[in-house]
Amino acid sequence: MQGRLAQTRQAWRRAIELLxxxxxxxxxxxxxxxxxxxxxxxxxxxx
Incomplete structure (x- = not known):
């Protein structure tokens, strides 16, 4: 589960940059x- 959380954090941070x-x-x-x-x-x- 922790691996998915790390991927989620990374994706959301990138989405924040784009937004x-x-x-x-x-x-x-x-x-x-x-x-x-x-x-x-x-x-x-x-x-």
Whole structure:
């Protein structure tokens, strides 16, 4: 599941970049809010 969350974060961040360029601030704020509601990233295990 964590791999999919990482892909989701990456896709939403890219979408935010594109929406900023397009000037769609309402959609930017909506996506940022969704991004903040995702579960936190799991800590990477150290060896």
């Amino acid at each position: 900023v360029e397009a000037g769609n601030i309402e959609e930017v704020e909506r996506l940022r809010a969704k991004l903040c509601r995702l579960p936190p990233r799991a800590a990477k295990k150290r060896r």
